[in-house]
Amino acid sequence: MRKNGVRVVSRTIGFVGAGRIGEPMVERLLAAGHRVRLYARRAEVRDRLVAAGAESVAQVRDIADSDVVISCLFSDDQIAAVLPAVVGAMASGTVLLSHTTGTPATLRGLRNFARDGAPAIVDAPFSGTADAVRAGELVVFLGGEPAHVAVAREVIGSYAGSIIDTGPACSALHVKLINNLLFAAIAQLTLNATEIAAAQNITESAMLDALALASAGSTAGRYIAARGGSAGFTASVEPFLRKDVAAVREALADSGADLSTLLSAAYTGPMHLRHHTTIENGSAS
Template identity: 30%
Template sequence: MNSARTIGFIGLGHMGGPMAANLVEAGHRVLGHDLVPELLAAAVGTGVTAAGSSARAAAAADVVITMLPAGRHVLGLYREEGLLAAARPGTLFIDCSTIDVADARSGHEAATAAGMRALDAPVSGGVVGAEAGTLTFMAGGGDTEFAEAEALLTVLGKKVVHCGGSGAGQAAKICNNMILGVSMIAVSEAFVLGESLGLSHQALFDVASTASGQCWALSVNCPVPGPVPASPANRDYRPGFAAPLMAKDLGLAANAARAGGVRAELGLRAAELYAAYAEGAGTDQDFSGIIDTVRDSGVRDRATPPDAPRTAPDNRPTTA
């Protein structure tokens, strides 16, 4: 039996474009749409068929995949822009965007009310993973929906995990990226500390990568050039996973922690640091470039004499 599907793919950016191309390569018919003409043209160059609009893509599709910047874009597309209304009853909607858990659940509800089926399936692995087809998918939704989606998602990734019901995929994604953000800051601080102590980057890497300090932020996305040739640090921090995206994900995690009354001190602080970095020097850099912020902070701290008086909020000198 021919397993090829007709897939509507909405959002053909740095992640969506390569994902759509991999589906085409696997033999599926992909009807794509993106508001940016250059992105759409690039996708067409890989074999994607330009649908003309998101609604037209959905109308002819067995499955609709969305990869969009934020929850408001997903919900707007579902509701105001008629994506759900255009699709055939029973069409499976798979949202691979990283959005708020509440927005993901609202999307499920909207799809179900319109007679559709839905799965939230955010990804981990960045642009490199999207291009190589080695992403990890974290899926939330029903067993039947997951079983149908799994055959497509395994074309795009090396790992597909059913995390639970509606919104569970998004919950897993923001928890994972809170770990990643905190880890990258910790690894960056360790390398800067090592520099101050006269320790070479390679020596620290050789120890930590085979000891208890081993983690993905060190062994795969090492924030200093040299030890891991494929890491962004070796190409001026050109993004694999851009700092603004990390800031966005940590912001979602921070909001969820506050709403749930979770005391996530490191997660909240990481969200603050990445928000500042993404708005400044990290606007167009990989999230591992935050090591430069760590270095700069140390330089500023050393410029202040250790016995300088601290100040109260009104700038009056204060004692410990």
């Protein structure tokens, strides 16, 4: 079978992080003919995916005995808590594919737990929703050694519609973090625009309808409208953007890049993005 011009080879996949995004990823992997060895804490998730064909393992380190290990954890904190045991049990040559939008330092630090030299780590942050995964239309960025990226590309072709190779290890994380900082800034500006409109007795829905067709329209504006307006959008994305803005500050702090303009915009608006708080039950399971 071929997907996105790549021949899809059936592999044994170890998977951790079967949450809102990860669960449909596992479903798509199974549908593509891959064997999935799953570690999931929540019984209801585990039972659904075992019924779909996944094999449940008792300990997270057990997923290391796979051709490719996929991690769809929520944050750096979850990576630090879960993945050292996995990396320590991985055989040389096994590819670890991390979907977490976190900091490059955390991902690089996993190498310290390897038993046989450096593990083959590919950073694979994504852009999209659970519905995009189910439709096979997720956008995924890949950073790493070309041979390892090629393996990752074969596997995630099960649920990705667009796969962008960004360069060496951690380059995909940098692309995603910069993207998310820009998205946060545009979202705050759009929310501010709806407040200005309200002061002129223009409803939020009318303003968002206009932006959907006008020159100042954006993906952020479409997301706000899709969530039913500013309240639903803010409740849905604020915790995730808070984490990502904190991550981009940490990741690029020593790069010499001037983040002041985008950070100022991201921090100014209805969403409170200045402080990072950990979320339980994010994309991790």
